[in-house]
Amino acid sequence: MKSLRRLFFISAVVILGGLFTTQTVSAQNGNKKNLLFIVTDQQRYDALGYAGNTVIKTPNLDRLAEQGAYFRNAYTPCAVCGPARSSMLTGSIVEHTGVNSNSQTYYYNGEGVMTMPTFDEVLAGNGYHCEYYGKWHALSSHAEVYENPVQYAENGNSVFGPGGQSFIWRDDLNTLGPAPGPGDGEFIDGMSRWPYLANPLDRFYGMSWQDLQNQNLKHSQPDQHGKLNLDVEHTMTAFQAKQTLEAIERLKDTTFSITCSFHFPHSPMLTPEPYYGMYLVEDMIPPVSINDPMNNSPYVNSNSRQKRTEYADPDKIKYMISEYYGIITEIDDWIGKILDKLDSLGIADETLIIFTSDHGEMLGAHGMREKNIFYEESAHIPLLMRFPGEVQAGTNVDSYVSLVDLFPTILDYLDLPERDSDGKSLRGLIEETDTVHGQYVVTEWDRENISNYMVVKDGWKLIIPYTIKSIVINAMYDLNSDPHEMNNLLGSNPNRASYMDKAEELRACLLEWLAAKNSVHYYSVSQRDLMYGGKPTGNNAAFVSQELPELIAGDTVTVSITMKNTGVTAWTNRGQFRLGSQGPADNEIWGFKRVDLTEGDSILPGAEKTFTFEITVPEADGIFIFQWQMVQDGEEWFGAKTEIKQVISGNPGAYLDACDEISNWNSSAGLSLNTVDQQQGTGCLEFSAASTDEFKKVFAKPYNSRGSVESTELKFWYYVSDVSQFESSNQVEIGSAGRADQDEYNWNLAGLSNGWNLISLNISEAGVMGSPNLNAINWFRIYRKKTGPVTTRLDGIQLIDSEAGPVYTLLVNSGSGGGNYFEAEELTIMANPVFDERIFDKWVIESGSPLIADSSAATTTLTMGAGPAVIRATYKSTVSVSDRESLNMDVEIYPNPAKKEISVAFTLEQPSEITISLLDLSGREVGNRMKDIHMNPGYRVLKIPVSSMRPGVYIIKSDINGQLYVKRVMIQ
Template identity: 25%
Template sequence: MKLAYFLSTLLCSTVVTSQEQDAPNLIVIMTDEHNLRTIGAYRDLMSNEQAFPWGEGVKVDTPHIDSLAKEGVLFNNFYAVTPLCTPSRASFMTGVYPKFTGSSWKNHGKLRKKIRTFAKEIISSSDQYKSAYYGKFHLNGKSLSTSDFGDPNRKFGFQDIDYQYNRGHWKYFEETATNLTAYEWDARQKFISNGRNEEDYYATDFLFQKAIDFMDKKSQNGKKFAVMLSIADPHDPNFVREPYASMFSNLQFQLPKTAEMARARKPGIPEWAYLGEGSMLTDSSGSSRDIDSNLNFALQQTFGMIKLIDDSLGKMLDFLESRGIKDDTVIVFTSDHGDMMLEHGRVNKGVPYKSSAQVPFIIRWPAKIQPGKVVETPYTSVDFLPTILGLMGISTQTTTHGIDASSEILGDQIISKNENQIRFLTDSKGRDWMAAITNRYKLILSASSPWLFDMEVDPDEILNFYDDPNYADVVAMLQGPLIEASKKYKFSINKKSFIANTPSCKDSIDEIENWQGKVCEDVSSSEFSGACQVWDFVQNSCPKTCGQCCSDSEGEIWLFKALRTCADMTSDIRFCRQEAAQLFCPKACGLCPQ
């Protein structure tokens, strides 16, 4: 019996040791606000028109990021579950939708303290792993301080957080024996004078080097490492160190085609796609598409930031090669959300357009992943945790909302596509929308008319196919699951209202035919108050504004956590106080002339 017990113990010990030896290292690199079209590997999958929206050949080369895709797998439909910093990061870390992560469903909110992250799952799986987090966290609330590094009470599975900070887009770090201090761009003179080497202090260089130092130390000590490196670039402020600041000074960016169309309302844009600060001005001294010189400088600097990130990644890849741990290391390259970069006349994020919501997601693991693989199946931030744990062979009892994509990653197909998989996106607190996506279609429901994009027919995401009878089956396939997801996952719009069918009486959102530069909103102003009576073409384009139609709509509207019809409006006086109800059911709400 003793011999049997000894052999059993030895066998189990040998198996565990073998599993631990086979376990890979992990590096997760997350940039901030990164447009897909600034990465060569993604441009290679696009038409020229899609790849170069700012003009032919206006690009930044990213050979090191591209190499990850050539040697690994690129996800061509990976979305930020919410295209906003904090909620996107929260879902990425935990595998659940934003409302389940704590107050981090709002920007600058706090991740729920006892929630489990992918890092916690990894270090719990084996004491061989040592974990660390470098860079921007943005999950510890509103705290913003130049000395706010590493809250020891909020590690979330990251053992070393000495170089983790909560908020800010710091450009420099200075470290002494006792202090670590962050600085903004306006402190640059301090780091380029008195013989200092700016590269030693600039944030991207500094954080990459600290991460490499950690990995070097752990690998030499026979430990496995799990590192997350969160770089705050290429998010604004749009400044970068030399020589990257001057590297793209010869580029003249042009206004993307979609921005020209949005400004002219040819065709009109969805209500959730308001132009705001994104209604960009062109440079009057240049051609009609040359953008304003200040914007041009900002985009040149953005390209510079991305080039520096790529070069820094190159140094990290060289380190892995030199230490002989390339094959045993999983590298994930992604971003928290995209950046419109003038597409559709907008900057920043927060909308369901591809450039805002879709993010790069590339994984390299030479020992296991077939090189050059492309996954067309849609996935989102909530899918990262189950996917990375599945890929690394780590089991978990933690409940997630995500899908484990590891079997698709490790499959034999070079191009992998599940056309039936539906994933969901939710706004956080801004324009109140939600979306269902497949690899081809995107349905958006909001407080105004529903929108359906066919991204194969219309990669610019300009045309609305919702009311096209040829797409009725697509709408039916997406709309029910989206509404159910909004209830199950507590999307923010679920507490408000959204329109599930196109209103019967509505104005055109396009420029009024025969009246250049004018839309129906202009007709309601005092300057053009008589236009409806004078011109038939105004009445045709703007029947609602001109009082030519006032009828209730067929279909349903979401009010007070339930789908309702116009016949329900009289059952509760609260219903008709909602703007969406007034748009959808004007007659039932008593808004039609007698």
């Protein structure tokens, strides 16, 4: 897969390179302008001496500010690592990058994510030599532009993959010899694997390292606090700075872009002496807001605030402030060495330096740690620029700016052509020629059930969700009189009406910004009730009818769907009402995911709308669902879904469990097998109760998904009789430990509707416990808390790797070795032994195109062809000719093709036991099996009804006294 990603990237660079070659750029015309981009992780705006902090020591960052431009009001585009960095690198807002969580970084393979180039990809296309050191935390495919001499750690992992910076650092630490074991009061730092002495803020302070092992307690990064027992010259900060220094020295005669991305001051809050203890704990001052009750705040439950109450302890938080300041001073010392290196090499004047951070740190403000919210400590960040001769020393910029603005700023100052982005060059603000940009700034977080937008103007801040119905409260703060954001002027404030004019002024700025970005959220934000908060939308819809021709792979056909407005709001194009694809939501299986209303449409309550449109039926192998539902984009899916039309094309793929049998399945209330309303095969599992555990199974034989974490999906059908009985607490689990909460992947299910739902869950987006193995899955579970009885059903569980190529099913009759295999894969097949007068004769290919190495050998190898296959071991007898004739009968299938029923005819020479099964091409039983039928000698015919079967090619498997006969049949 890595080679495929690399091939795609190289192709993209070639295309982009074609665009760049027509331009005359500084890197190619001798006018040398370098870029040194320094970014920390989780450094708040006021953790800087130049910002007015009289406690922290940052003389080198202060020097940088004095020699260039200091931006007093710089904000992150999103107070979360991955989204912030993706936006910073590309100059694109979060809504446009599609990166709204840390899970959409590194090897995430979802479509439409971070499709735009980074500034370093643009620079590389214009002749720059680009290298990057430290934390990456964006889509790894964009890091292929970097020419670092060392690209992989000794364990084979890329330095631009998950954990990459830790792996390469530990390679360096390994040269010091084995790390010492933990002593009294010490734990092990999960990043360096060296011991540290815990202080009272550490979650497990007072316990021993052995206690943690005995109780299997996990020590996460944010929970670790103390003195790292590692020489100061070997910390991660020192290592990343040294890499940068070496790169500057090596590239001094080139035109370069070098990024130094420090991991710290992100957790764990661990540093060695002299930085640990540099700031006396007793001298640290807790935040003013540390005991804020937050009774009228959207963040009252954020960042584990109610559970991690130690961060609201004024005495304990002093330890964290001391650690945090010490870590930043360590970073500052190394930045001083980097600045000195530029000076000593004589290239400081030709190097643009930018220093910033991806987001801030709460550091006990409002009793919280970490980031993730729009309060100043989390969203407001430092930003410094120095470029002698271009940026006047001592420049202070008070205008509001975003990290999104850095992309166009870099291209501007490096004399490169302007490119499309969501930001604007900061040159005009630095030189005081721009009087428009910078009047306000917007920060976003594009996900459900949180505050989604923050807009700040003139010291006033508005924080709101982006939907009409969200129950997250509105908030507005006057930072001029309330800098610690303890007095929400909206929400439940009884005097909120007197602040509506200011709130609407700020909303107008936000709407201007959303309109300029062509945001899908514009309409809902414009309709949000700032006075009273969330309210029902009044949207509802009923499915009336649909007209579908026969869906044949590759055909383009016209379809129509009629929906009725059963709500209280009119459907209009301006209101962003559309027909949207389901099964799963927002898929583009049929060529697109939305069908628009016309500009003149206004579908009033009680009226119907017929959507007529063309679709293209997919040709790829798999199971495809044609289903649609009304959606108000930016707000909600609503109303009934259309009837499901299922299309099976080619080989639908292998099943973790077809759910056609109830054996080994368990629940908290008993299960039944439903053979009437299944989505595939002969049945589905059914649960009916109000209890929590619905479906769980331990698989006796582990299932090999043959997929990767990056590109494998868990797919299954899930029926719900009444979603209103569901509480929010739920989970889907698969694992390799044969039990819950150990070596498992897990997800929460949301957005379900009554009836059947096709669930698609990316392994790359799962929660992870332990070390689950996709090649040995032996656990599955769904549980959900409920308010009353509900019926749920489960069918067709699959694990499918979309990048691994098609997997084809091999059926081995009278032998072993069957399963699901890739084209050209080699495997071993073995004929079953027999204990009568017969001996093995040869292998016979009943269907498909596999290659059998030695068809006359009972044990041999088979190479899979480009499609499903059926093979059979045949046997010859050592008895008389007449006896042999009785063993090799002819089985006749008619009519073929069939519509209503299939006849299976044969002549029996002796009393016999017969079982007949109908299979699809993947080997699943799809009809009611005729099992263990006793028949006397003579000409016999068995009839199988098939009128309810979907058209297609099937397999009739007849077992007569243990001898298998397989025939293909077409059902029309």
